[in-house]
Amino acid sequence: MPEPAATILIVDDLEASRYLAGSWLRRNGYHVVEAATGGAGIEAVAEHRPDLVLLDVNLPDISGIEVCERIKADPATSAIPVIHMSATAIETDDRTHGLNRGADGYLIEPVAPAELVAVVESALRYHRARAVAELLAHRLTKLTEATLAINSATTFDGFLAAVAAGAAAIFAAPATALATTSQGSVRTASAAEDHRQSAGTEPAELDTLTTSLLQPHLRTAVSGGHELAWRPGRSSTIVLARAKPGADVVCVAVDDAVAATDQDRDVLIQLGQVSALAADALRTLSRERDLAVALQRSLLPRSLPSSRELPMAARYLPASRHTEIGGDFYEVTELDGRLLIAVGDVSGHSLDAALVMGEVRHALRAYAVEGHGLVAILDRLDAVVSRFHPEGLTTACLLLVDPATGSTEVACAGHIPPLLADAAGPRFLEIRGPLLGVGLPRPESTKIELPVGTLVLLITDGLIERSGRDLDAGMAALAGAVAHDANLEALCDELLDEFGRDAQDDIALLAFRREA
Incomplete structure (x- = not known):
């Protein structure tokens, strides 16, 4: 999926400055939002959550320095890059002061269009890379927590609940886990983004989709040594995994809130692998328990x-x-x-x-x-x-x-x-x-x-x-x-x-x- 156009907020009391900067950015594919005062800029940040803010230092109501500090002080917006622009506060001390108070860059007006676009693109690349790294670190942390819960499960229903809850926590999206027990029955569990879990005989959309993937004629999709399958789609992202060739499949599906990026793919496949190994161990334990039951009853x-x-x-x-x-x-x-x-x-x-x-x-x-x-x-x-x-x-x-x-x-x-x-x-x-x-x-x-x-x-x-x-x-x-x-x-x-x-x-x- 192509990345959506980045949103740039321009906060400047001069309409001509906003027009020029906005025109250059729009020609390069950016979505532009404008504000004429510091207060309006703060409101626009809360409403639009822009990817970057171009902020004039000298504003009529609130200093651009203070606007930047407010943006950076709010945990919900602190990661948004802020670039100061000024035609008057151009001395070294001015630029140093702005950067020390939270700005991610400083441009002296008048600025050439190519330089403005290059600075914006550079700041966005860093911001996106940082966001991707932070998201991946968060997901890996949640994957570790899910792995512990999955391997601690002592029943098949508890295992599926742990898989679904783990997927929902990792991707902050509704998820469904589905697998077959050692007796061959298909069991499923679902979890919402807020970790509320559900299970039952009336499958939701994801349940229906994952159930269809385990039908006999579709199991061949993961046979012949292909241990994992990846299927991004309009309504879900799905991984199929099994512990070894010939073993039953475990299916984990997450709804379309998850983009099919390489990082998402790797994390979901790791979750599938963990789930497949845990399911295989539970099936083995169940078979051993069945034998133990038979022996005990015979005695x-x-x-x-x-x-x-x-x-x-x-x-x-x-x-x-x-x-x-x-x-x-x-x-x-x-x-x-x-x-x-x-x-x-x-x-x-x-x-x-x-x-x-x-x-x-x-x-x-x-x-x-x-x-x-x-x-x-x-x-x-x-x-x-x-x-x-x-x-x-x-x-x-x-x-x-x-x-x-x-x-x-x-x-x-x-x-x-x-x-x-x-x-x-x-x-x-x-x-x-x-x-x-x-x-x-x-x-x-x-x-x-x-x-x-x-x-x-x-x-x-x-x-x-x-x-x-x-x-x-x-x-x-x-x-x-x-x-x-x-x-x-x-x-x-x-x-x-x-x-x-x-x-x-x-x-x-x-x-x-x-x-x-």
């Missing part, structure tokens, strides 16, 4: 037994939003009319912890099916952990429940004991036992009766244990949040919402109630 019960006499609900919450691999587990096994109900915790929330958890849970089920009692099961698990995983801390709590009679046995291995809630209120059972893997003798199991209407809650410590807070205080708070007649599914959700929002460890919980 936990696929479903809970359906029993009218003993309805139950369970939840598992990972320690991190980025992965569902952890060492907490719950288990329910049917044993000839009775139910073995257990929760356990292998220290850590990693793949190793999940694998140890899987071994412990499957060994637990195997020993239970063989007919061993609770203490014998824990002794055998203790031997397994001690021999094969001595470096890990493993806890468990086991209950053997007869739904028909309410007769129950309980045994713990270093785990938080069950919480019982009935009409008399909630309370934790006073049951203790050593961790698994330490080889210490265990107390006998505890026999209790569960009257009809009694609710039992089993948890892992991730639900209530927090840095700087005593575990007993967390147990007391949990007990105060449990009512014996609560809906089991709702209770699990409410406990996770109240206690699990800032969890730093995995959480497993299982609730059941004996019904008539």
Whole structure:
């Protein structure tokens, strides 16, 4: 696009001087605005925002020196070049005084037309170069900020919002970012110049345009090794980028407020490259998370037994939003009319912890099916952990429940004991036992009766244990949040919402109630 004609403001009380200077400048393609007084000149600067001011030193109302100082004192106009002109203040001290007070040049009248035009063009070249450099520095600063936000995003929607907001901030114009997730769905986000963000199913003009660029028949435009595409147009400036050949495309579009200069092109392409790499990393993370979810679910019960006499609900919450691999587990096994109900915790929330958890849970089920009692099961698990995983801390709590009679046995291995809630209120059972893997003798199991209407809650410590807070205080708070007649599914959700929002460890919980 050709640059628009520069606007020159001539401030001179002599009409003849304004006419001559204006005529010379207009013949050279400049747009000229005139003012006869200093006050009118200041108003014209505010109204027209000229690219350069030719300013007579001796004006009838305000000195040209003071007019120049006012222009330079205003942050909105301080960068405008001001050239003094005078036929009387022509001594060295006069010129030095004017330049020291803010002028960018000084011409002595009468001035030759060629000299006037040459001085104006020289000042404008410097002004434009400075403006371009300042704008580029500003955009690079915003690009750095956008890069940090983009690479800090942990969700795909958050990533797209960061890209759109970054583009809008860099170019001070509405922007849209669009990309495909690891599942192949197209997602988009938009941001206005004031950084207001929006997203939805009703695409705006930029959304429609960028969506069309990701249609299969247009993806070939960036195939065959051409990693980036640049398309300036009447309504938008668009960059398409991908992290590597064959990868999905990220599209960033900015509206027509952005001129397709080389600097704009380079900055937008850099933003596209940053976005493409971040999107590829998020897609990889998403695929890894999907695998982690599948593995975690394969290590936990696929479903809970359906029993009218003993309805139950369970939840598992990972320690991190980025992965569902952890060492907490719950288990329910049917044993000839009775139910073995257990929760356990292998220290850590990693793949190793999940694998140890899987071994412990499957060994637990195997020993239970063989007919061993609770203490014998824990002794055998203790031997397994001690021999094969001595470096890990493993806890468990086991209950053997007869739904028909309410007769129950309980045994713990270093785990938080069950919480019982009935009409008399909630309370934790006073049951203790050593961790698994330490080889210490265990107390006998505890026999209790569960009257009809009694609710039992089993948890892992991730639900209530927090840095700087005593575990007993967390147990007391949990007990105060449990009512014996609560809906089991709702209770699990409410406990996770109240206690699990800032969890730093995995959480497993299982609730059941004996019904008539």
